[in-house]
Structure formats: structure tokens, C-alpha cells
Amino acid sequence: MSKRKPIEYAKTSPAVRAxxxxxxxxRKVKDxxxxxxxxxxxxxxxxxxxxxxxxxxADGALSxxxxxxxxxxxxVTNRCRYCIASHTTSARKAGMTEEMFGELMAVVGMANETxxxxxxxRVPIDAAFD
Amino acid sequence: MSKRKPIEYAKTSPAVRAxxxxxxxxRKVKDxxxxxxxxxxxxxxxxxxxxxxxxxxADGALSxxxxxxxxxxxxVTNRCRYCIASHTTSARKAGMTEEMFGELMAVVGMANETxxxxxxxRVPIDAAFD
Amino acid sequence: MSKRKPIEYAKTSPAVRAxxxxxxxxRKVKDxxxxxxxxxxxxxxxxxxxxxxxxxxADGALSxxxxxxxxxxxxVTNRCRYCIASHTTSARKAGMTEEMFGELMAVVGMANETxxxxxxxRVPIDAAFD
Amino acid sequence: MSKRKPIEYAKTSPAVRAxxxxxxxxRKVKDxxxxxxxxxxxxxxxxxxxxxxxxxxADGALSxxxxxxxxxxxxVTNRCRYCIASHTTSARKAGMTEEMFGELMAVVGMANETxxxxxxxRVPIDAAFD
Amino acid sequence: MSKRKPIEYAKTSPAVRAxxxxxxxxRKVKDxxxxxxxxxxxxxxxxxxxxxxxxxxADGALSxxxxxxxxxxxxVTNRCRYCIASHTTSARKAGMTEEMFGELMAVVGMANETxxxxxxxRVPIDAAFD
Amino acid sequence: MSKRKPIEYAKTSPAVRAxxxxxxxxRKVKDxxxxxxxxxxxxxxxxxxxxxxxxxxADGALSxxxxxxxxxxxxVTNRCRYCIASHTTSARKAGMTEEMFGELMAVVGMANETxxxxxxxRVPIDAAFD
Numbered sequence: 001m002s003k004r005k006p007i008e009y010a011k012t013s014p015a016v017r018a019x020x021x022x023x024x025x026x027r028k029v030k031d032x033x034x035x036x037x038x039x040x041x042x043x044x045x046x047x048x049x050x051x052x053x054x055x056x057x058a059d060g061a062l063s064x065x066x067x068x069x070x071x072x073x074x075x076v077t078n079r080c081r082y083c084i085a086s087h088t089t090s091a092r093k094a095g096m097t098e099e100m101f102g103e104l105m106a107v108v109g110m111a112n113e114t115x116x117x118x119x120x121x122r123v124p125i126d127a128a129f130d
Numbered sequence: 131m132s133k134r135k136p137i138e139y140a141k142t143s144p145a146v147r148a149x150x151x152x153x154x155x156x157r158k159v160k161d162x163x164x165x166x167x168x169x170x171x172x173x174x175x176x177x178x179x180x181x182x183x184x185x186x187x188a189d190g191a192l193s194x195x196x197x198x199x200x201x202x203x204x205x206v207t208n209r210c211r212y213c214i215a216s217h218t219t220s221a222r223k224a225g226m227t228e229e230m231f232g233e234l235m236a237v238v239g240m241a242n243e244t245x246x247x248x249x250x251x252r253v254p255i256d257a258a259f260d
Numbered sequence: 261m262s263k264r265k266p267i268e269y270a271k272t273s274p275a276v277r278a279x280x281x282x283x284x285x286x287r288k289v290k291d292x293x294x295x296x297x298x299x300x301x302x303x304x305x306x307x308x309x310x311x312x313x314x315x316x317x318a319d320g321a322l323s324x325x326x327x328x329x330x331x332x333x334x335x336v337t338n339r340c341r342y343c344i345a346s347h348t349t350s351a352r353k354a355g356m357t358e359e360m361f362g363e364l365m366a367v368v369g370m371a372n373e374t375x376x377x378x379x380x381x382r383v384p385i386d387a388a389f390d
Numbered sequence: 391m392s393k394r395k396p397i398e399y400a401k402t403s404p405a406v407r408a409x410x411x412x413x414x415x416x417r418k419v420k421d422x423x424x425x426x427x428x429x430x431x432x433x434x435x436x437x438x439x440x441x442x443x444x445x446x447x448a449d450g451a452l453s454x455x456x457x458x459x460x461x462x463x464x465x466v467t468n469r470c471r472y473c474i475a476s477h478t479t480s481a482r483k484a485g486m487t488e489e490m491f492g493e494l495m496a497v498v499g500m501a502n503e504t505x506x507x508x509x510x511x512r513v514p515i516d517a518a519f520d
Numbered sequence: 521m522s523k524r525k526p527i528e529y530a531k532t533s534p535a536v537r538a539x540x541x542x543x544x545x546x547r548k549v550k551d552x553x554x555x556x557x558x559x560x561x562x563x564x565x566x567x568x569x570x571x572x573x574x575x576x577x578a579d580g581a582l583s584x585x586x587x588x589x590x591x592x593x594x595x596v597t598n599r600c601r602y603c604i605a606s607h608t609t610s611a612r613k614a615g616m617t618e619e620m621f622g623e624l625m626a627v628v629g630m631a632n633e634t635x636x637x638x639x640x641x642r643v644p645i646d647a648a649f650d
Numbered sequence: 651m652s653k654r655k656p657i658e659y660a661k662t663s664p665a666v667r668a669x670x671x672x673x674x675x676x677r678k679v680k681d682x683x684x685x686x687x688x689x690x691x692x693x694x695x696x697x698x699x700x701x702x703x704x705x706x707x708a709d710g711a712l713s714x715x716x717x718x719x720x721x722x723x724x725x726v727t728n729r730c731r732y733c734i735a736s737h738t739t740s741a742r743k744a745g746m747t748e749e750m751f752g753e754l755m756a757v758v759g760m761a762n763e764t765x766x767x768x769x770x771x772r773v774p775i776d777a778a779f780d
Contacts (some may be wrong), residue, residue, distance in 0.1 A: 061227060104192065109569075111201045115208045118165060202380070249344060263512055302623075462640070507625055
């Protein structure tokens with residue numbers, strides 16, 4: 001048995017509940033998504049991850065939309081099914097259109113292809129890029 | 131001996147030269163970078179890759195800046211040294227500031243981390259994301 | 261049709277049965293798990309893999325518990341669902357507590373993150389590490 | 391030009407210096423290693439990463455030695471040259487012998503191999519592991 | 521909601537239908553497989569990808585059988601479940617026997633293992649290979 | 651100091667020397683390449699890996715040429731620089747022409763691209779492939 005169960009709000013310890021409450025307030029959602037309910041098995045990682053996500057994904061030099069699309073690009077490259085599903089949803093909420101999604105996938109596909117062409121041909125870095 | 135040499139402009143066949151000329155004209159550069167000089171060993175792949183890159187990286191629903199940053203995100207995740215160097219340079223030319231680069235790296239790092247947390251905790255996809 | 265079926269004990273050839281018997285004896289289990297029932301389609305790979313696993317996972321300078329946790333760390337990084345499930349189970353049998361699992365995941369997540377920060381910032385190796 | 395330069399202690403801002411000082415004190419080193427000198431280009435990521443590393447790598451249910459070996463396992467799987475070099479060094483300082491290193495590599499190699507066998511044979515997860 | 525639906529033939533635009541018709545004719549199939557029905561959400565990527573696949577997978581210096589097995593090798597390494605299933609099927613149609621599949625998996629597993637041993641031991645490239 | 655030194659033939663223990671001798675005889679080379687000189691730090695892994703490589707890479711249902719190209723495909727996907735260099739050399743010795751190499755790279759690039767398109771579009775496996 002390697003599968004855990006999600007920890008639901010009603011059964012959280014005070015430390016976990018404080019994080020869940022902050023997620024719900026910030027994101028204006030009624031319940032937190034499964035990712036947090038599973039991380040709740042380790043309250044220290046739950047708290048550290050949420051604090052980091054809040055800081056990293058905040059509006060800044062890059063918009064939340066661009067950040068969510070970068071998240072999708074990484075998750076697709078790594079094939080994390082959960083993260084592809086959740087961050088595609090977040091990117092849409094942040095304004096990603098179907099056309100943007102198509103272009104995002106096209107760039108991700110092309111980068112994964114040319115990464116391997118550069119590896120296989122053992123291309124040395126140009127002085128201009130170094 | 132597994133290392134190839136770059137094919138310099140003066141030694142290109144007409145088919146390769148036509149691609150090199152198009153790259154130079156479109157990008158307003160005096161010479162093509164090493165990636166193309168190595169792909170020139172296979173003129174069909176050179177031409178197909180260049181035509182695809184032109185189409186995929188063109189201004190569209192996503193700007194060239196956003197596309198270059200997505201390229202960097204994938205290349206950093208895959209650790210393609212050549213592509214990290216060349217596309218970081220391209221992203222800067224397209225307007226990426228140091229602050230944007232910092233945020234880009236922060237998102238890429240975070241996504242690579244949470245991808246593994248989702249894998250390891252075997253988090254099921256929420257109905258709302260499916 | 262690309263899916264194979266598992267080869268059950270009753271239908272094994274003598275060569276496969278000898279490996280299955282050794283697995284059952286060593287691990288004190290009534291039946292081998294699916295991984296071996298599928299590898300049984302290629303008896304040479306079945307035997308070579310089992311002999312290697314026996315040697316590599318044996319108690320040595322590192323304990324079976326530490327080895328199983330390293331197995332989980334790699335499988336989570338590569339997102340091999342089967343191996344995450346099976347080796348998390350093995351790690352627990354070898355003594356991994358929930359607290360240890362939480363710390364294991366935290367380290368795996370952090371390493372995947374800083375691997376990419378090091379890639380993206382193109383950090384050169386310090387003389388002291390070389 | 392995509393390469394940054396390391397930010398040396400003498401040229402740090404107060405925010406960066408505070409982190410560098412904490413690293414130097416905690417680790418009893420005269421200077422921080424390159425990873426931190428490059429992250430210093432983004433003080434927020436520098437601080438967040440250091441605080442996370444401190445928390446995650448602290449002695450706990452798993453010892454610093456085991457944690458460093460897990461770090462190496464992930465870095466080798468991802469081929470992060472910097473992290474392989476730095477965390478192999480840290481693991482040795484924490485007590486890793488050459489024999490332990492050999493067993494660590496053997497497990498990492500084996501896990502990367504069987505991960506792909508499980509993928510390719512499309513092995514379904516046993517009920518006992520689920 | 522991040523899941524798209526496949527675009528069925530009867531509902532395709534003329535641009536998509538032209539690609540679908542070419543796939544059906546070339547491959548002598550009654551319907552295109554899901555990969556194309558999903559790419560149809562982005563007609564430009566659908567067309568570019570199909571034209572590239574046609575060119576790359578054509579009989580040449582390497583046979584279609586060898587090319588399909590290389591496709592499987594990459595997909596297994598990356599753990600792309602869809603591509604493992606579809607290209608294992610294609611490889612079989614092109615003549616891959618069960619024995620060949622077994623050897624293919626054995627090489628893929630071994631390469632993934634020794635790739636990590638080379639990384640972890642930080643083996644420098646021999647002059648003879650450079 | 652994390653770098654090891656290669657163990658040269660003259661300094662090998664009898665157990666290591668027996669493996670080195672077998673490699674030299676089988677491959678008709680005057681000296682073993684660096685990979686084996688580094689694995690020699692762990693004689694058990696050296697011997698196990700060499701025995702496995704001998705078995706897996708032997709002529710069988712797939713030719714040594716095809717096996718070496720599959721090795722290159724995996725190594726390029728994982729970006730293992732050492733393995734790309736050494737197995738490209740081996741593939742050439744086994745008969746790989748420049749044209750074959752070009753097609754190999756084209757397939758590897760394309761597979762890495764479509765793997766991500768399948769991931770990102772979350773394409774379900776067709777019944778016909780399952």
C-alpha cells in the first residue's frame with residue numbers, strides 16, 4: 001500500500017489549517033486542491049511550498065499568465081500529469097486563450113526537439129553567446 | 131572521432147546556402163550561429179528545422195519575448211547547455227531584463243520541484259482540472 | 261495492440277520458473293509482482309535483471325532501507341509510476357516511516373529545483389569541488 | 391553574452407550579505423560557493439532557496455549523510471554537473487565512503503534501468519502496491 | 521477543465537480535413553488516431569507536424585522498422601505513454617518481432633543505466649572519441 | 651575534491667584486470683576506454699556492467715549497428731555527453747554512415763517533440779493501441 005489519502009479540511013491540525021485557510025483566502029476558492037491535501041501529510045513541506053509558490057507566482061516583472069505558461073512548459077517537458085492539468089487550468093484562469101495554448105505547445109515541442117539536435121551534433125557554444 | 135566540424139558559409143552547397151541566406155536576412159546577422167553550421171551536415175533537417183523555427187517563433191498570440199523565455203524554461207529543464215546559452219541571448223535581445231530572468235528561473239525551479247512532489251505523493255487529478 | 265499480458269507462474273518455462281522461484285524464496289512472497297511477470301517475456305532480460313537487482317540491493321555499505329529510498333528518489337525524478345508504487349512499498353517494509361518519506365520527498369523536490377537553478381545560471385564548478 | 395559573473399562578498403548588498411554571512415556561519419566556511427554567488431543576482435531567490443535548503447537538509451528523521459546521497463542520486467539522474475560535484479563533496483564531508491559511493495551509483499544506475507523496463511513493458515501497478 | 525476533446529473528421533475545417541485525408545491515404549487507415557485529432561485544435565501545428573513526420577519517418581538510409589524502434593526508445597526514456605503505445609504498434613506493423621522488442625528494451629534499459637554511471641563517476645571523454 | 655582518477659591497467663587488482671583483459675580481447679583494443687577505468691573504483695559494478703553490456707549488445711535479433719544507434723538515441727535524449735561521444739564512435743565502427751546519423755538525429759528530435767505534444771494535449775491512448 002503506497003497510496004496516501006488526501007487530508008480533508010475538517011481533519012487538519014491547526015498548522016495545516018492555517019495554510020489551507022491562507023490558500024482559500026488568497027485564491028478565493030472554497031476548498032484547496034488535491035496537491036495541498038497530500039502535502040498536508042508533511043506540514044513543514046506544505047508550509048514551505050505554499051510560501052514559496054506565493055512568492056514565486058506573484059505578479060512581478062512577469063505577469064501571472066506568463067508564469068503559469070512557463071509552469072505548463074516545464075510540466076509538459078517533465079510529463080507531470082497532475083501539474084499539466086492543474087496549471088493549464090490556472091493559465092486559462094489567468095487569461096490563456098486556446099490560440100496561446102497552441103503556440104505554447106508548439107514552442108515546447110520545438111525546444112525539446114532542438115535541444116536533442118544540439119546534444120547529438122555536439123554543437124559548441126558560439127563565442128557570442130558565452 | 132565523433133565530433134563534426136561546422137560547415138562554414140563559403141563551403142556550403144546551394145541548398146544549404148539558401149537556408150543560411152534566409153537566416154542571415156531574417157535575423158539581420160552577418161553569419162549564422164553554430165547550431166545551423168552543424169545541422170548543415172544534413173540539409174533536409176537543416177531546412178525543415180529552420181522552416182519550423184521560423185513559423186513557431188514568429189510573433190503571434192504570444193510575443194517573441196514570451197516564446198524565447200519558454201524556450202529557455204524547456205532548455206534549462208533538459209539541461210541543454212547550447213540552447214540555454216543561445217536562447218538566453220535571444221530572450222535578452224527580445225527584451226528580457228535581469229529581473230525577468232530571475233523570475234523565469236524561480237518559476238522553472240519551483241515547477242521542477244512541485245512536479246516531483248506531485249509524482250512522489252501520487253496526487254490524483256482533481257475533478258475540476260479534468 | 262501493444263499491451264502484453266503478464267506471464268503467470270503456472271505457464272512459465274523452466275528458465276523463467278527458476279527465476280520466479282528464486283524471487284519467491286528470497287523475498288518470502290507467494291507470488292512475484294507484475295514487473296517480473298512482464299519481463300518474463302524475455303527470459304534473458306528477466307534473469308540478468310533479477311541477478312543484478314539481487315546484487316545491487318543487498319545489504320552492504322548502505323542498508324536496504326537507504327537503497328530503497330534512493331530507488332524512490334530516482335523513480336520520482338523520472339516519474340516512473342510503477343517504480344514509485346513498488347519501491348515506496350519496499351521502502352516501508354524496510355522501515356521507512358511517514359516522517360522519513362516526507363523528508364525524502366522534500367530533498368528530492370529541492371534537488372530537482374536547485375539542479376535547474378544551477379543549469380539556468382550556468383554556475384561554474386568551484387575549484388574546491390573539482 | 392549570456393554568462394553572468396559571480397557576485398563576490400565585497401560587492402554584495404546588505405540583503406545578500408546577510409544570507410552569505412548566515413551560510414558562512416552555519417557551514418563554517420570562509421567563502422560561499424559559486425551557486426550562491428550566482429543566485430545573488432536575484433536576492434529574493436537567494437534568500438528563499440537558502441532558507442529552504444537549511445530546513446530541508448537539516449538533521450531529522452533522515453541524517454545529513456542520507457540526505458546528501460539522495461541529492462547526488464537526483465543530480466546524477468538529471469545530469470546536473472554542478473550539483474553532482476558539489477553534493478558529492480558534501481556527502482563525503484558528511485561521511486560517505488568510497489564504498490558507499492559505489493553502492494549509491496549502482497542503485498541509481500539500476501533504478502534508471504528498471505524505470506525504463508517498467509515503462510516499455512507497460513507494467514500495471516500490482517493491487518498490493520496501490 | 522483542462523481536457524480537450526478530439527476533433528472528429530466530420531467536424532473538421534477544410535485545412536484540417538486536407539491533413540486528415542493525407543494521413544488516411546498514406547497510411548491506408550479508415551480514421552486518423554487520437555494524436556492528430558487533438559493536434560487539430562491548432563491547424564498550423566497539425567500540418568507542420570504531419571509534414572515533418574512524413575519526411576522524417578520515410579524509408580531512407582534507415583528503414584521504417586529501425587526508425588520506429590528508435591521512436592520507441594526515446595518515448596520509453598521520456599515515459600510518454602501515448603507514444604510508447606502508438607509507436608510500439610507501428611513498429612510491430614513494420615516487422616518488429618517480440619524478440620526484437622525484448623532486445624530493444626534491454627538496450628534502452630542498459631543505456632539509461634550507463635548514462636548515469638558516466639554522469640556520476642564524471643568520466644572524461646577519451647581523446648579517441650572526441 | 652569530487653573527481654576520481656582513472657585506474658590504469660598497470661595498477662589494477664586481479665579482479666579488475668580480468669575484466670579489463672576480457673574487454674581488450676573481445677573488442678580487440680589496446681586499452682580500455684575511460685568508462686571502464688572509472689568503474690574500476692567499484693569492481694563489483696565494473697564486472698556486472700561489463701557482463702551485462704556483453705550480453706545486451708551482442709548480435710541477436712537486432713544487429714550491433716541498430717543497437718548502437720538505439721544507445722545513441724537514448725544518450726542524446728538524456729544528454730549524456732560521454733555516452734554520446736563513445737557510442738557515436740561505436741556506431742560508426744559498426745557501419746553507421748553520415749546519412750544514417752542524420753536520419754537517426756531527425757527521428758530522435760521528432761520523437762522528443764511529439765512526446766511533449768502528446769503530453770501537453772493530454773491525448774488518450776486509442777483502443778487500437780491498447
